[in-house]
Amino acid sequence: MRIRIGWFVCALLVVSEADAHEGAPLTLSRLSDATNASTLFERAESYRNLSRVDDALVALELVQALHPDETRVWLERGRLEQDRGQHSAAVAAFTKYLERDGRDVYGARLLRARSRVALGDAVAAMADYAGAVDAAPGVDAFYEGGRLLVNAGRRVEAVAWLARGVEATGSDLLVAELARVEPDPSRAKALIDARLRSARVKTRWLLLRAEVQSDASAAAADRRAAVADAERLVARRPTPLALTERAAAYVAVGRRKDAVADLQRALRRAPSFTRAQTLLERIEGGAR
Amino acid sequence: MRWFSRALMLGCLVTATTAARPLRGPYIQLTTPSSATVVWRTDGASTTTLRYGSSPDALDATLTDSSTATQHEVEITGLQPDTKYYYAVGPADASLAGGDEDHFFVTAPEVGAAKPFTFWVVGDSGVATAKQARVRDAMLRESGQSPPDVYLHVGDMAYSDGTDQEFQDRFFAMYQNILRNTPTYPAIGNHEGGASDSLTATGPYYDAYVLPTQAQVGGVASGTEAYYSWDWANVHFIALESYRAELRATEGAMLAWLQMDLASTDADWLVVYFHHPPYTKGSHDSDTEIGHIEMRERVMPMLEAAGVDLVLGGHSHIYERSYLIKGAYDTPTTAEGHIVDSGDGEENRPYVKTNPDDGNVCIVAGHGGTNVGRDGDEEHVLMHMTELVNGSVIVSVDGDLMRVKNVRMDGVVSDAFSITRGETLALTGPTAADDLVEGSTVAVTWVSAGIDEVTIEYRAEDDWERVTTVPAASGRYEWTVPEAETVRVRVVSGAAADESETLEVLAEAPVRLIRSGVSWRYHVESLDGEDWTSPGYRDGDWERGQGPFSICACLPWECACRTYLLDALLAPTVYFRKDFNVEAPFDRLTLELVHEVGAKIWINGREVYARSIDDDSFEALADPEALAAEIRRVEIAVPEDLLVVGQNTMAVMVKKNAALGPSLYFDVEVTGHRDAEDGCGCTATERSGSPGWLIVVLIALRRRR
Numbered sequence: 001m002r003i004r005i006g007w008f009v010c011a012l013l014v015v016s017e018a019d020a021h022e023g024a025p026l027t028l029s030r031l032s033d034a035t036n037a038s039t040l041f042e043r044a045e046s047y048r049n050l051s052r053v054d055d056a057l058v059a060l061e062l063v064q065a066l067h068p069d070e071t072r073v074w075l076e077r078g079r080l081e082q083d084r085g086q087h088s089a090a091v092a093a094f095t096k097y098l099e100r101d102g103r104d105v106y107g108a109r110l111l112r113a114r115s116r117v118a119l120g121d122a123v124a125a126m127a128d129y130a131g132a133v134d135a136a137p138g139v140d141a142f143y144e145g146g147r148l149l150v151n152a153g154r155r156v157e158a159v160a161w162l163a164r165g166v167e168a169t170g171s172d173l174l175v176a177e178l179a180r181v182e183p184d185p186s187r188a189k190a191l192i193d194a195r196l197r198s199a200r201v202k203t204r205w206l207l208l209r210a211e212v213q214s215d216a217s218a219a220a221a222d223r224r225a226a227v228a229d230a231e232r233l234v235a236r237r238p239t240p241l242a243l244t245e246r247a248a249a250y251v252a253v254g255r256r257k258d259a260v261a262d263l264q265r266a267l268r269r270a271p272s273f274t275r276a277q278t279l280l281e282r283i284e285g286g287a288r
Numbered sequence: 289m290r291w292f293s294r295a296l297m298l299g300c301l302v303t304a305t306t307a308a309r310p311l312r313g314p315y316i317q318l319t320t321p322s323s324a325t326v327v328w329r330t331d332g333a334s335t336t337t338l339r340y341g342s343s344p345d346a347l348d349a350t351l352t353d354s355s356t357a358t359q360h361e362v363e364i365t366g367l368q369p370d371t372k373y374y375y376a377v378g379p380a381d382a383s384l385a386g387g388d389e390d391h392f393f394v395t396a397p398e399v400g401a402a403k404p405f406t407f408w409v410v411g412d413s414g415v416a417t418a419k420q421a422r423v424r425d426a427m428l429r430e431s432g433q434s435p436p437d438v439y440l441h442v443g444d445m446a447y448s449d450g451t452d453q454e455f456q457d458r459f460f461a462m463y464q465n466i467l468r469n470t471p472t473y474p475a476i477g478n479h480e481g482g483a484s485d486s487l488t489a490t491g492p493y494y495d496a497y498v499l500p501t502q503a504q505v506g507g508v509a510s511g512t513e514a515y516y517s518w519d520w521a522n523v524h525f526i527a528l529e530s531y532r533a534e535l536r537a538t539e540g541a542m543l544a545w546l547q548m549d550l551a552s553t554d555a556d557w558l559v560v561y562f563h564h565p566p567y568t569k570g571s572h573d574s575d576t577e578i579g580h581i582e583m584r585e586r587v588m589p590m591l592e593a594a595g596v597d598l599v600l601g602g603h604s605h606i607y608e609r610s611y612l613i614k615g616a617y618d619t620p621t622t623a624e625g626h627i628v629d630s631g632d633g634e635e636n637r638p639y640v641k642t643n644p645d646d647g648n649v650c651i652v653a654g655h656g657g658t659n660v661g662r663d664g665d666e667e668h669v670l671m672h673m674t675e676l677v678n679g680s681v682i683v684s685v686d687g688d689l690m691r692v693k694n695v696r697m698d699g700v701v702s703d704a705f706s707i708t709r710g711e712t713l714a715l716t717g718p719t720a721a722d723d724l725v726e727g728s729t730v731a732v733t734w735v736s737a738g739i740d741e742v743t744i745e746y747r748a749e750d751d752w753e754r755v756t757t758v759p760a761a762s763g764r765y766e767w768t769v770p771e772a773e774t775v776r777v778r779v780v781s782g783a784a785a786d787e788s789e790t791l792e793v794l795a796e797a798p799v800r801l802i803r804s805g806v807s808w809r810y811h812v813e814s815l816d817g818e819d820w821t822s823p824g825y826r827d828g829d830w831e832r833g834q835g836p837f838s839i840c841a842c843l844p845w846e847c848a849c850r851t852y853l854l855d856a857l858l859a860p861t862v863y864f865r866k867d868f869n870v871e872a873p874f875d876r877l878t879l880e881l882v883h884e885v886g887a888k889i890w891i892n893g894r895e896v897y898a899r900s901i902d903d904d905s906f907e908a909l910a911d912p913e914a915l916a917a918e919i920r921r922v923e924i925a926v927p928e929d930l931l932v933v934g935q936n937t938m939a940v941m942v943k944k945n946a947a948l949g950p951s952l953y954f955d956v957e958v959t960g961h962r963d964a965e966d967g968c969g970c971t972a973t974e975r976s977g978s979p980g981w982l983i984v985v986l987i988a989l990r991r992r993r
Contacts, residue, residue, distance in 0.1 A: 040729040049577045079533070107489050111534065136488035139511045140534065143541040170502045171511025173545045198503065200399070201552045236554050239645045245551050266593070269645055272617055273593040275547060 037067045044076055053084045071101035075108055078115075087115035105135035113144065119285050137168035142241055146177050155181050166191075179208055188212035203230045203245045223252045240266035244276045251283060259283055296626060308334035308358075311383045312460050314377045315467035316393045316497035317361075318503040321369035324393045324471075325498045327361045328377050330384070338362040340375040344388050347376055354380075362442065368428070370397040385468075394437065396520055399506045400555065404686035408436035408470075409561070411602025412444040414458035414479065418838075419678045420657030420698035421951075425461065425882065427680050430695045436682065438520055439463075439470045442602040443477025443531075443563030452492040459496075468930040470565030471516065472841040473499065475527040477563040477602060484531045488516040499527075505584070508549040515542050515548045523685055523914050524555035528587065530601075536582045538993035549822050550594035556709070557685060558596045558644075562587075565601025565608075565652045567621055569668040570603040571661050575620035579603075585617050595644025597623040597690060597707055600651050605660045607681075607694055608652040609673040609703055612639040616670060623669040632672055634706030635716065636763025638689075640708050640737045649692070649707065653681050673703045689714045689735060711738035713760075713784040716778060718791060722949035725797045729766045734779045738758040742779045748772035768953030769793060796960055798878070801868045802938065805850065807834050811863040812856040814906035820863060821939040823889040827865045831855070831864055836882070836955035837862070837942075856952060861906045864954065870931050874960035877931075886910025886943040892936055901943055910943040 042065045047056035057080055063073045074097035081090035094112035098105065113128035123255035129145030132138065142165030149158035162178035165171065175191055182188035192209045196202055203226045210222035243266040250259035263280040266273060313328035326338055333356035341349035351362055352847065360377065367373065370396045376386030397403035408427055413420050428435065446454040460467065469722070476486055476493055484491025489512050499516050503509040506519030507526075514529040526549060528542065529535045550558075552831060565572050566584035575581035580603075591599065592614055616626035616935045628647035633639045641647065650670070654660075660676045667674045679696040689712050694703040717733040724730055732744050732755075744755040744765055749772075758765055760781065771793075778787030809830040811820075819825060833851030856862050879889070879897065886900030900911040940956045 049579060051576075051578050056344065104485070107534070108487070114537075118863075136490070138487050138489075139545075140487065141543045144539070145542065148713055169511030170509050171545070172503065172509040173541055173548060174511065176511075176548070185635070200506065201554050204551055233554055237644045238594055239596070239643070240593040241550055241590075244593075269643075270352065270589065270593040270615075272589040272615070274589070276593070 001028055001203060009038055035062075035066055037063050037070045037072075040066075041072065041076065044080075048083065051083075053080050056080050062114060071097060074100065078108070078111060078235045082111060083252060085118075087118045090115040091119070106141070109135065110138065110141050110144075113141070117144075117148060122148055133164070133168070135166075139165070139169050139174070142169065142171070142174055143177070146174065150177070150181055155183070159183065166258060176204075177210060179212055182212070185212050185214040195236045201229065201233055201245075202226070203233065203249055210252060223249070227253055227255075240270035240273050244273070244279060247276075247279060247283075251279075256283060289685075308332040308379060308384070310377075311358075312456055313464070313468065314375070314385055314391065315460070316469060316471045318500055318504060319364075319393060319396050319471040320500075321396045322367050323363055323365045323504075324367065324373070324395055325363045326375055326377060326393070327363060328496060329360065330358050333358055334379040336360045336362060336377075337380045338364070338375060338377050339383075339387070340364060340373050341344040342373065344374045344391075347374060347387060352380060352672045369395055370401075370403060371395050390465070390468065393471070394469075401521050401536055401857050402556070404684070405437040405521050406431070406682060406684045407435065407438040407520070407685060409440045409442065409600055409651070409653050409681040410445075410656040411442035411563075411600075412477070412605055412650075412654040412658045413441070413452065413462070414445040415657050416462055417657060417661075419697060420458075420462055421884075423656050423678050423680050424466070424660045426695050426697050426699045426914075427682060428466075429699055430682065430693075430701065430881075435466070436470060438511070439466060439472045440525075440561055440600065441472060441474040442561050442600050443475050444479045444602055444658070445474065445477065446492070446656075447479050447658070449482030450477075450493055451483045452495070452602075453724060454483075455492050455496055456826050461713045467510045472497065473525065473527060475562050476514065476529055476531060478531045479529055481531045486512075486529045487534060489513045506553070506555070507720070508545065508552050510545050510549075511673055511789040515545070517553075519555060521685065522556040522687075524553040524558050524590070524974055526550075526558075526560045528560065528583075530562040530564035530579055531584050533578070533582075533886075536579075536586060543590070547589070547590060550590060553594075557598075557690060558591075558594060559598045559600065559683075560591055560596050561600035563601060563603050564932075565603065565650060565654075566599065567610060567650050567668050567670050567675075568601070568604035568606065568608055568652045568654075569609060569615070569662060569664070569666050569671075569918065570604030570606030570652060571656060571663065571703050572915075573663065574604075574668070581619050584621070585619065585839040588617055592645060592648065593609050596648045597641070597644075597653070598649055598692070600653060600681070601654065602656070604652050605654045605658050606652055606662055607673070607675045607677070607679055607703070608650075608668060608671045609692075609694065610650040610668075610670045610706070611672045612641075612647040612649055612707075613670050614645070614647040621669060626670065635704060635706065635735055636761060638706035638708045638712070638737050640710065640712075642710055644709075649705070651681060651692070653694075655679050672705075675702055677702070685907040686714060686771070688712050691716075691735070703710075706735050708735065708737045711784065712736060713742065713779060713781050713786055715777065715779050715786040715788055718788060720789060720986070722791070723794060723798055724769045724775065724791050725794045726769055728797065730765045732765045732777055732779070734760075734763060734780075736763070736781070739784065742781045745778050745780060746770070747776045748774070749821075759873055764861070782965045795986070799874070799959050799960045801870065801877070801955065802866055802956060804880070804955050804957040805835050806866075807832055808837070808867045810837065810851075810853070812853065812861075814861075815863055816906050819893075820865070821895075822893040823935070823937040825865070825939075830863075830865065836863070836953060838954075839952045853952060859906075860909050860944055861951060862942050862954070864942065866938045866940075867935050868938065868958065870936055871935055871958070872933065873931070874962055876961040878959040878961065880957040880959070882953060883942055885945040885953050887954065888941045890939040891930055892932070893932060893939075896930070900945070901941065904941065908943070910945040912945045949970075 038060050044056040044059035060073050060147045063070055074093045078090045078093035094108050109128040109132035113125040116125035131143045132141040146162045158181045162174050165174040179188045192205050196205045206222045206226035210219040213219035226249040230249040233242045234246050243262040247259040247262040251256050263276050266276040281288050308330035311331045313330045317325040317327050336353040338351045340349050341347040374392045375822050376383045378384035391882050445459045470823050480493040484493035494513050499513040500518045507517030510516045517526045564579035564583050611627045612629035614628050615625050629639050631637050655678045677696045681692050681695050684691045685777050688709040690707045693701045714735045718730050739760040742760045743757045745752040774790050776788055809827045811830045837851045837853050839853045887899040888901050944952050
């Protein structure tokens with residue numbers, strides 16, 4: 001009897017383990033007969049992972065047909081339209097989602113903002129970034145919204161926006177963006193100084209401080225310090241990235257030839273390193 | 289995180305504060321050179337008190353919060369770097385956990401310090417099965433007395449959706465004994481992404497962890513727990529979020545932050561980890577799936593330009609390890625021109641990086657507990673090693689040497705390699721885990737690069753004695769251990785040298801009195817009131833089986849055991865007995881023991897070991913908080929008449945901590961030791977004034993090479 005009970009419990013355990021979805025890769029064939037919404041969403045996600053956007057859209061249309069109350073379909077549809085560059089359709093889908101479902105407001109508004117940026121509708125995009133951070137203080141929305149405002153020349157709004165982002169997240173990325181647009185040099189310098197105190201490599205922060213210094217000699221000193229710091233890094237870790245950082249410091253002190261040499265050396269070692277490519281193009285473009 | 293705490297607190301204010309019991313933890317989170325965070329959760333709202341100090345008996349400092357909560361997070365500040373502290377947690381009027389040798393943390397070394405350390409890498413583990421437990425236990429056995437300082441998880445720690453309960457059952461319960469003294473730095477997987485949102489950093493994953501979003505220990509502040517960086521000694525670690533496509537956007541914040549962070553570190557080593565590896569042909573294909581493709585095409589060029597050394601991922605349920613590679617960003621991936629070193633990187637053939645950007649090794653560690661597998665037979669062109677066996681990865685960093693090994697769940701180290709920077713010489717053996725016996729040979733092993741010859745020396749007293757000079761490339765020398773109490777061994781080449789710790793020399797080789805895996809008598813019905821531990825007890829009608837013994841949540845033939853105790857599925861207690869023979873007295877006994885959950889051991893009717901058992905009666909359960917597979921060293925003084933020359937009997941009681949719970953495991957190896965005599969004819973234990981008999985219990989089976 002004990003053994004029978006034992007086998008029964010064992011069987012239960014086996015079944016429960018089988019049910020416990022051990023993360024076996026989701027195969028499309030396994031889902032081929034699926035009709036419930038979550039499985040169809042998984043199917044759409046699997047197609048999306050394989051970059052088969054049209055097939056994923058078919059799966060979502062099936063969700064829509066079988067489960068018309070399933071609002072998430074609009075969010076997923078928006079993502080897919082965005083993937084294939086159909087930004088108007090993406091905006092429409094995200095809008096439908098936001099009208100019907102209040103759960104993922106941050107994500108939907110962040111994504112709709114991106115599509116609106118792609119469509120050139122900066123005002124509506126900014127409204128979406130604002131709506132996103134009202135829902136949740138995410139770094140992405142603050143960062144992208146801040147860049148949008150800076151690129152649009154809306155500097156005063158950018159300062160307020162980025163300051164709010166720094167306050168909410170503490171992101172150094174936002175600190176750097178804020179310091180660049182902060183009109184008060186002493187406040188910008190204070191932001192940078194706080195980061196400089198703990199930074200192990202100071203090149204970028206020193207170059208940034210040089211940009212915001214109101215005193216020319218202090219700015220020059222910062223640029224020289226940036227070069228020294230970059231040279232220390234290159235001596236310690238002569239990576240393509242370190243060479244590129246030093247090139248940026250050389251550019252700041254007018255040593256264009258040295259900068260080009262560093263960037264060419266960096267690109268010989270890392271031909272796909274876009275930051276080095278971009279900086280080299282900028283220097284050479286400036287020279288022309 | 290704080291929002292979560294408050295929400296739980298408000299929701300539980302009606303609960304009586306005195307009834308709170310620990311639900312999760314305590315566990316160690318963000319640890320810096322001057323601070324550490326201890327987290328625990330209670331089933332009812334209670335006040336928060338944490339006591340800590342330099343020993344379990346001297347928890348002199350106290351932090352309290354009189355408000356009530358169920359999620360308790362306490363940051364201790366003002367600590368010394370690289371220092372061990374013990375702690376206990378609970379409300380002011382009670383201790384819920386801690387105050388013993390098991391509850392401690394070690395603060396991080398100073399950022400940049402070349403302090404040797406080890407980190408453990410696990411991926412795709414969160415299923416709470418025997419396989420996951422075996423992977424964990426194999427790591428603990430392999431680590432022996434030097435468990436990892438840091439635990440990295442590369443995602444999928446709580447299948448299927450990363451719900452709070454799944455986190456509890458499949459992560460915290462499985463690793464509790466590790467998490468209570470080892471800080472964890474995870475990267476989110478797609479399964480955690482089911483219930484947690486990385487865009488807003490909310491959900492059970494983000495509730496569970498306290499991560500360095502503000503550059504608390506090196507790096508650049510990311511402002512989000514979805515991706516972050518941190519330093520431990522001379523290594524800079526970066527955790528990325530590879531699941532959400534929105535975060536992989538080229539113009540997005542994560543990659544902009546990554547570029548900034550990479551430019552801001554001067555650490556000796558750079559280790560980056562995320563869930564979707566850039567290269568895999570396992571249960572996922574990095575040539576066809578967008579998550580892998582984008583991480584490869586967008587992130588790898590940035591990482592390689594910064595001189596990344598090691599890239600760790602999971603997702604694909606397999607172990608894969610690349611050669612030293614560089615520049616392989618194409619889709620589909622090709623090998624031509626991208627393999628910098630096609631060697632195996634194994635000991636004494638390490639990958640040598642003269643420049644930091646000379647290449648990196650990519651590891652797919654998606655084998656931490658889920659069923660392994662792959663679609664098709666094709667191996668990835670960049671991989672040196674592919675294996676479909678569950679396991680985990682242990683990485684040791686010592687100055688300019690990084691050593692990596694894959695430890696399978698059966699305890700086999702199936703892959704090992706090293707990365708060095710230029711000229712390197714590092715002694716890798718013997719260690720304290722080896723038995724050094726006078727007159728016998730032991731392997732002296734080392735890793736070298738850029739060195740022609742090494743001289744092996746030892747020191748038993750004041751001066752170093754030369755043993756021999758051999759080609760460095762050999763990496764190994766069989767050395768005859770001299771007559772001495774202790775020795776140190778070193779390898780030397782010019783100015784480069786590396787030496788062992790002080791190693792004890794044994795007069796005689798240890799004698800295995802009971803080997804692991806041998807036959808035992810066992811019994812699964814009540815013996816309450818019977819003198820079953822005594823040598824004379826008649827156990828002839830008991831069942832017979834070979835260790836390891838186990839019950840687990842898997843099919844019997846999948847269990848990590850030779851005897852599956854099916855009869856004990858419903859029994860809270862299992863009894864074991866084993867006779868063993870002693871021909872002459874020993875100075876010490878070593879018990880290398882694995883048990884799940886509680887255990888008590890008697891030798892010749894005398895109790896010599898007890899763990900997590902308060903009540904010996906058959907129906908009583910082990911401590912519900914106790915878990916298996918911990919590393920512990922307990923020395924128990926026992927009287928000289930414990931053993932007799934001739935037949936002796938070991939009796940063992942093993943208890944589950946839930947009546948219907950499937951978890952039970954037992955095996956033991958007993959070894960007798962005789963210490964070397966010094967000039968006065970005294971043994972080591974006699975010299976130290978300790979009793980003549982000593983039992984050392986190691987709750988781990990030590991794997992011998």
